[in-house]
Amino acid sequence: MKWGNEAIAGYAQYFHLAAWLIPSAKSIAVLALSSVDGDPVAGVCYVGNQSLENLRGFVLAPLVVYLFTGSLFLLAGFISLFRIRSVIKQGGTKTDKLEKLMIRIGIFTVLYTVPATIVIACYIYEQHNREAWERAQSCSCPGDPQRPKPDYAVFMLKYFMCLVVGITSGVWIWSGKTLESWRRFTARCCRARKPVGASVCGEA
Incomplete structure (x- = not known):
């Protein structure tokens, strides 16, 4: 069996279908x-x-x-x-x-x-x-x-x-890449807020 990214990506739609269809069918049956x-x-x-x-x-x-x-x-x-x-x-x-x-x-x-x-x-x-x-x-x-x-x-x-x-x-x-992604995300959010205040101060 091939477990590379390309091989798994070819079956991605089936994985998504199973991940959504099985819980949905169970939930509908339980409620019905x-x-x-x-x-x-x-x-x-x-x-x-x-x-x-x-x-x-x-x-x-x-x-x-x-x-x-x-x-x-x-x-x-x-x-x-x-x-x-x-x-x-x-x-x-x-x-x-x-x-x-x-x-x-x-x-x-x-x-x-x-x-x-x-x-x-x-x-x-x-x-x-x-x-x-x-x-x-x-x-x-x-x-x-x-x-x-x-x-x-x-x-x-x-x-x-x-x-x-x-x-x-x-x-x-939980890995170093995950923490780095969150660090970049928070830094980007903080930078997006700073220019607004900076522009107001510049105009003053």
Whole structure:
């Protein structure tokens, strides 16, 4: 497989189509089936908080598919990068930049895959035990010591990891070039404001 800019750019329209079409189809299906409900712990609206079918169909299954598909792409990318690295080394050229890129991809893989896997595990724990929790709550014997109860820490871990996945995704754009781009942008904005004041002072 070729992973150069030109090769990937040829499939850019398909990537954009998938990135927009799949979430749009899911959102339309969720709204059409009235699957949005309230989270009894966090108090926010989400999908699958009251219905196990919605949790499995709209949350758990897509997360597993996305994680599996993303892992396949990352694995294919790593294999391709290792092949390119070996070819470059055989040619006697330095591979410092390529190795830095591989390290960045590896860090991103760990920082994204681990939280995403933990979120999936928390959802599996929830969908596996929710019926027992609901039956225990409706039982008329509150003093039963064997009554199953949800682990509050698991829910807090789920919320935390959901946020961490988004934060760690920013690692990919955290680089010297990004900081330099923002520095140039802010400097350009400041320069655009200065001539107005300078011209006023000059006229005075």
